[in-house]
Amino acid sequence: MSSAGFNNSSSCTNNTCGATNIRRYFYVEPEPLKVFRLIITGIVLFASLVGNTVVIKAILGKRGKPFVYYLVTNLAVGELITTLCTPFLVTYSELGTWIFGDFFCRLLLPLSQTSLTVVTTTIAVISVRRYQVVSGVGLNFPATKRGVWLIIGAIWLYAFAACSPMYVLYKQTTRYTKRVVFCIEADESSWFSVMIQHYYIARIVLIYGIPVFIMILSYGAVTINIKKQVHSIIKNARPRVNSTQSNTRVTDYNLDAHRNSSPPSLHHMIPIQQNVIRAQEEPNTRPEVNVLLDQEGDLTKMFYMIVLIFILFYLPANIFYILEITRSFKWFKSMLIVRSYLYLMMYFTLALHPLCYGTMSRFYAKAFKKLILCKC
Numbered sequence: 001m002s003s004a005g006f007n008n009s010s011s012c013t014n015n016t017c018g019a020t021n022i023r024r025y026f027y028v029e030p031e032p033l034k035v036f037r038l039i040i041t042g043i044v045l046f047a048s049l050v051g052n053t054v055v056i057k058a059i060l061g062k063r064g065k066p067f068v069y070y071l072v073t074n075l076a077v078g079e080l081i082t083t084l085c086t087p088f089l090v091t092y093s094e095l096g097t098w099i100f101g102d103f104f105c106r107l108l109l110p111l112s113q114t115s116l117t118v119v120t121t122t123i124a125v126i127s128v129r130r131y132q133v134v135s136g137v138g139l140n141f142p143a144t145k146r147g148v149w150l151i152i153g154a155i156w157l158y159a160f161a162a163c164s165p166m167y168v169l170y171k172q173t174t175r176y177t178k179r180v181v182f183c184i185e186a187d188e189s190s191w192f193s194v195m196i197q198h199y200y201i202a203r204i205v206l207i208y209g210i211p212v213f214i215m216i217l218s219y220g221a222v223t224i225n226i227k228k229q230v231h232s233i234i235k236n237a238r239p240r241v242n243s244t245q246s247n248t249r250v251t252d253y254n255l256d257a258h259r260n261s262s263p264p265s266l267h268h269m270i271p272i273q274q275n276v277i278r279a280q281e282e283p284n285t286r287p288e289v290n291v292l293l294d295q296e297g298d299l300t301k302m303f304y305m306i307v308l309i310f311i312l313f314y315l316p317a318n319i320f321y322i323l324e325i326t327r328s329f330k331w332f333k334s335m336l337i338v339r340s341y342l343y344l345m346m347y348f349t350l351a352l353h354p355l356c357y358g359t360m361s362r363f364y365a366k367a368f369k370k371l372i373l374c375k376c
Contacts, residue, residue: 051354054074058367061308078118085112098183102172105183110166126213127218302360317342
């Protein structure tokens, strides 16, 4: 399985994936353990299928939702596509041979990589948006729905660009033996193998390295900014904000709190600190501001958890993958078993992210409640 796309192509290049050859090189996973792993995989993928479908459905027909909700929906779409591709790739891994034909070879493996890139990039954009909301820097962008769709389109364009070589190079082939069919890069020349290895590493940087760096940077800045704001509010009395600001509904989540009122334009939003000042100086606005701040707190915790899950569950498999393709360690007997469970950890993110939405956001909790109570 290749790290960034839940596939097994790179590990098949040495003819170690065929059912008749695997026992020669590696320990075979005990049958009860294998059954247990596959059952868990099925449960996780089913939970992801249901959870991400509910998240996508939650925003359909809703007008005037804040930018972050569209980003979460885009994240759910990427994870849903990855979920739909994964059973084919798991089958490929377990059988050690590709049985779905050349068309699906050219489509499914590259598509799984593309959707995964959309997931990582969207999480990075969400982290930047959280910094905007907390600090007020660049909060006016995007100011229109067209701007929202342009950003989402740019995410998908970036994903397709990062994975475009796969759509050209992958094909069904019988390499080394006619008994085993691979879905793998077409060329067998040595220089090509070196180029492919370099591309794998570059793709890891594009899919994981850059987004994770943005996440850490953004949430580090968010944490520092919040601490500064809290310290500043406690230590000093703030001047009264002007009447325009004090009468403005604010934060990136105000439309949830005021569904029955006409939604304000994005350029009217101001950062969290001024909400606190408003509540201090205008007692009659405290209930309204408290609702907004509660939502901010819920969503900030939720996105922290999303990033934490992403890093903890993806990082081990990707480190293993980089070490494997660069031949930084000698292959060991239990390598395939270890790899299988590292990728099982990756699958868990597909189900855990929707769980975070449903338990940590009031908006999505309502959508999941409707599903549980069969009020769809």
